[in-house]
């Protein structure tokens with residue numbers, strides 16, 4: 001297995017993996033090729049993919065705003081789970097965040113994603129139950145359910 005930074009040329013394979021992964025929380029703007037390209041341009045060192053036999057098997061998207069880092073859309077192909085691939089991707093992201101002097105990294109996850117939450121617990125991402133996530137939409141987004 002090889003892990004490398006995601007390039008926009010990986011977009012179609014990445015998007016197909018997301019489409020095949022239940023409850024990814026995609027939308028038509030941020031997860032379009034243009035949206036992901038913008039994310040990669042702003043954060044060229046923070047998103048990674050894993051490949052096996054030249055096939056994309058996993059992805060993690062991440063960005064930072066100079067204060068906090070955020071992780072999105074971590075997905076590992078069903079046939080390659082429980083092999084430490086996501087753990088390896090997280091390590092790459094956290095090392096790069098540290099190199100950028102980012103002090104905290106967070107993510108959003110559906111509460112009923114039990115396996116995903118078990119994974120993030122294991123990775124040391126704690127639940128903040130003293131906070132609400134508040135959201136104000138500046139543009140209309142169409143959800144893409146997977």
Ligand SMILES: CC(C)(COP(=O)(O)OP(=O)(O)OC[C@H]1O[C@@H](n2cnc3c(N)ncnc32)[C@H](O)[C@@H]1OP(=O)(O)O)[C@@H](O)C(=O)NCCC(=O)NCCS
Nearest residue numbers: 073074075076081082083084085086087115116118119122
């Ligand atoms: C969550 C996900 C990314 C984990 O990927 P993975 O490569 O299988 O995870 P790893 O092999 O690196 O797991 C590391 C540790 O996390 C925990 N873990 C991972 N998947 C788990 C599961 N389904 N149930 C319980 N614990 C789990 C385990 O402790 C595991 O170590 P172990 O296998 O030695 O017990 C993968 O299951 C996935 O793509 N799920 C669908 C998408 C999703 O829910 N993404 C997260 C929300 S954005």
